[in-house]
Structures are given as structure tokens and as C-alpha cells.
Amino acid sequence: MMFKRTIFDAHHLELKDQVSGFLDSQVVPFHDHWAAQQATPRDIWHQAGENGLLCRTIPAEYGGHGGDFLESVVVIEALADRRISGILTCLQSDIVAPFILKLGSEAQRKRWLPDFTCGATLGAIAMTEPQGGSDISALTTTATSHGNSFVLNGTKTHISNGSEADVIIVAARSDDPGAANAQPAISLVMAETERQGTHRHAISKAGMPALNTGQITYENCVVPETNLLGAKGMGFIYLMTFLGIERLVLAIYAQAFAERLLYDLIADCDGRPTAEGTVLDYQNTRFSLADLYSSCAVNRAFIDQCIVAANAGHPDPKSACMAKLRATETLRQIAALGVQFRGAAGISGDSGQQAMQDMSDSAVQSVWGGTSEIMLDVIGRGLASVL
Known part of the structure; x- marks a missing residue:
């Protein structure tokens, strides 16, 4: 350790040993090969779940560990210390899953979070678009209401885990007034990648090559209204x-x-x-x-x-x-x-x-x-x- 720190207790140090043991035996020996192939085997996500690397802060009632944010920090730092990008668990655990926990209905939390925690379901979030980068106010992907469903149209790019994920949180413009203060009307929709009208491919890249990155195009992709996260138009x-x-x-x-x-x-x-x-x-x-x-x-x-x-x-x-x-x-x-x-x-x-x-x-x-x-x-x- 390069700098003295006081934020961790004995429990966190024990977790660090557990996480380090898994990474050193199951990830580090194979990571260079994954980087060369620009692909990480899906089974490693199941192993990560079994060994407690996923969703440390998600409550136990949804399959998580009910831990504090410091537990997530332990996992994140263990990955970075080994230059691991092929299984960047923080994307699943600390970026995507909290959207479902904080914004999802009880039914949505019970539907998705247990599988996020065990690695059976891989998630992603799609904000970036080809023409506007990550400028959320410039989004052109649309989620148009049609009966009890949304119809998604548009393209998202440079999405981490984008070509491998099972479900993706899609940020899209919706046909409603939106939030107050003239903010754009953006809605967040959970779109399963098996749905018709979803087209995606992996993006080859020089940096973080083992991390799956994809582009996704939606063409009249129908998603049920029950997949809306939070309130309609409040996505921004x-x-x-x-x-x-x-x-x-x-x-x-x-x-x-x-x-x-x-x-x-x-x-x-x-x-x-x-x-x-x-x-x-x-x-x-x-x-x-x-x-x-x-x-x-x-x-x-x-x-x-x-x-x-x-x-x-x-x-x-x-x-x-x-x-x-x-x-x-x-x-x-x-x-x-x-x-x-x-x-x-x-x-x-x-x-x-x-x-x-x-x-x-x-x-x-x-x-x-x-x-x-x-x-x-x-x-x-x-x-x-x-x-």
C-alpha cells in the first residue's frame, strides 16, 4: 500500500483478501488472453457472483450482500491494482444496479436484482450517442408511447458491456412535457436485448480491450410500459x-x-x-x-x-x-x-x-x-x- 489509510476496518480487509484470492486465481492468469481476444467469457460473471464480487451494497432481500459503499471500494481497487478491465464489476454493481434499486418498483427490483447479484444477468446503461457523445440534453433516441408500451428508435454507442448485456437501461426522449425548469423530457426504459428490433455489435478498441464495448441500434423495438424506471420524463x-x-x-x-x-x-x-x-x-x-x-x-x-x-x-x-x-x-x-x-x-x-x-x-x-x-x-x- 503506497499511502496510509484509515477508512477500512477489519471486515473490509478480510473482504480484500477474499476478492484478491479470486482475482489472482480466476482472472489474472487469463486476462491477457481476454484482452487479445477482446472478449471476456460470460462464465466469469457467474464466478464473480458466487465469490461475492457483485452488488455488495444491494440489500439481502434482493440477493445482495447488504454491505456499505466501502465494500464496493474494496472490489474496485482490487480490480484496478491488477489492471483488470475485462470484468469491471463496478459497472454492474455500482453504476447500473443502483438505478434499479433506487428508481425501480418492488416488482422490478425482485425481477432483476437477484440475477444481477449472482451474475446470471448482465446489465448496461446506454446514454452515449454517435452525434452527441454523452451530452444528455442532445439525445435523439426516442421512446414513443404506444398503448401500454414504448417504441424505441435510435442508436447508442460506446456502451460498456453493450454487446453482451441481457438488459440495458436506455435513456431516450419521451413524448411528454418532461421535468420542471425546461429540462428535456427523458425517460429511462429497461430494454431486454432479446427483444425484436434490437441490433448490436461489439466495438474494437485499443484501450481497455478486454472490456466489452458495443453499439446498439433500436428499430421499432417494443418494450412494455412496466419496464419504465421511475417517472416518465424525469430521466434527465x-x-x-x-x-x-x-x-x-x-x-x-x-x-x-x-x-x-x-x-x-x-x-x-x-x-x-x-x-x-x-x-x-x-x-x-x-x-x-x-x-x-x-x-x-x-x-x-x-x-x-x-x-x-x-x-x-x-x-x-x-x-x-x-x-x-x-x-x-x-x-x-x-x-x-x-x-x-x-x-x-x-x-x-x-x-x-x-x-x-x-x-x-x-x-x-x-x-x-x-x-x-x-x-x-x-x-x-x-x-x-x-x-
Whole structure:
């Protein structure tokens, strides 16, 4: 552990050992193959469920573990520490499942959450569109009322787990007045991917290659009205609310990823001989690594503060944006130096392949969940509140 922390108790440390044991035996040995194939076997989700990695915060009455948010943090950090993206359980557990828990009817919770927890059902959320990225106000996918059903039309892209998921939360414009304050009328509809009119394919990518990513097109896809999550037309408000915890989750992952990369880089610099001793003996190397170590230390303190607040039921969306911005930008700097400071080994052989993959993976993390530019804009728009 690079930094001293006080947020976990004995129970969380025991869970960490349990999660680490599963990942080291059932995921790490196969992850490179999954990345090369750009596909993760579906059975690993069942195994993850059986070993307690899924839906730690979902109440036991819906098949979950009834744990606190810190339990989710333990799982997220264990994945990032091992550079695992092929089975990014936080997408299922901490981003998709909470929509159902908080917005779903009792019937919806009983229908979907138990299978989310055991890994029998894989979920995703579809917001991003080809023409507008993740700008929710610019969505063009529609959910038109037709009797007791909705008819979905439109295209969603870069959806994590998109081409493998069994059910997808689709954000779509609905034909009603919408929320107050002139917010767009967006509804959230649970769409099972087996429904007629659903067309999807996997997207090949350089960053996070083991993570399934897909594009989905809906052509007159009929979904029953009972699949509506929450109130019709209130989706914009819901998404803005849930984006805060999503960005905190991504910040937690990025921070743990950054600490792993920095630890490995310091070790490699210390172990790489030069005429002056090692690469770490050069003042420029020490200055650069000291700066990044300091950034990581400050980021760690702030993110842990955000984690404690979220665990107490008081997450702050603006703080989550700041956490994601700082963690992902620091991660990108570390990954870039990981190539430079390793010299030829940073671009060749197994070490070069890993260093270049770290670069690509770090770029993904500064984009998903809202780019760094979007984070800056969200933070900037709220600056007047500090006056």
C-alpha cells in the first residue's frame, strides 16, 4: 500500500483478501488472453457472483450482500491494482444496479436484482450517442408511447458491456412535457436485448480491450410500459443525480490504477542500471516522480474524503467531478512517463507492450463517464456557488 489509510476496518480487509484470492486465481492468469481476444467469457460473471464480487451494497432481500459503499471500494481497487478491465464489476454493481434499486418498483427490483447479484444477468446503461457523445440534453433516441408500451428508435454507442448485456437501461426522449425548469423530457426504459428490433455489435478498441464495448441500434423495438424506471420524463434529473456516484466510482478505479503504475515505475527506475547507478539516481527522475507521488498523495486524501461522504449517504457530484479529473489526469502523466523512463524497454518487448497498454488504458479513463473537459466545465459552472 503506497499511502496510509484509515477508512477500512477489519471486515473490509478480510473482504480484500477474499476478492484478491479470486482475482489472482480466476482472472489474472487469463486476462491477457481476454484482452487479445477482446472478449471476456460470460462464465466469469457467474464466478464473480458466487465469490461475492457483485452488488455488495444491494440489500439481502434482493440477493445482495447488504454491505456499505466501502465494500464496493474494496472490489474496485482490487480490480484496478491488477489492471483488470475485462470484468469491471463496478459497472454492474455500482453504476447500473443502483438505478434499479433506487428508481425501480418492488416488482422490478425482485425481477432483476437477484440475477444481477449472482451474475446470471448482465446489465448496461446506454446514454452515449454517435452525434452527441454523452451530452444528455442532445439525445435523439426516442421512446414513443404506444398503448401500454414504448417504441424505441435510435442508436447508442460506446456502451460498456453493450454487446453482451441481457438488459440495458436506455435513456431516450419521451413524448411528454418532461421535468420542471425546461429540462428535456427523458425517460429511462429497461430494454431486454432479446427483444425484436434490437441490433448490436461489439466495438474494437485499443484501450481497455478486454472490456466489452458495443453499439446498439433500436428499430421499432417494443418494450412494455412496466419496464419504465421511475417517472416518465424525469430521466434527465435521474441521470444527473446518478452521474455523481458513477464519476466517483471511476475516480476510485483511476486512483488505484495510478498508484499501481507509479509503484511499478519507481521500482523499475530503481532497478534499471546506468553509468550513474540507476535511473532513480538522476535528479530529473526524482523530481518527476516526486511530483507525481505528491499528486497521488493529495488525490488519495481527497478521494478518500469523497468515499467517506458517499458511504455516509452524502455524495457530492461536484467533488466527484474533481476527483475524476485529478485522478485520471495524474494517471495519464504517470503512464506517459512509464514509457519515457523505461527507455527502449518502454516501447519493446513485454515491458513495452505493458507500458503502451497503460497509456491507452489511461486515455480511456479520462474519457469515459465524461471527458476531462466536461469535468472542468461542470466544476466551472458551479464556481459562483463558492462566493
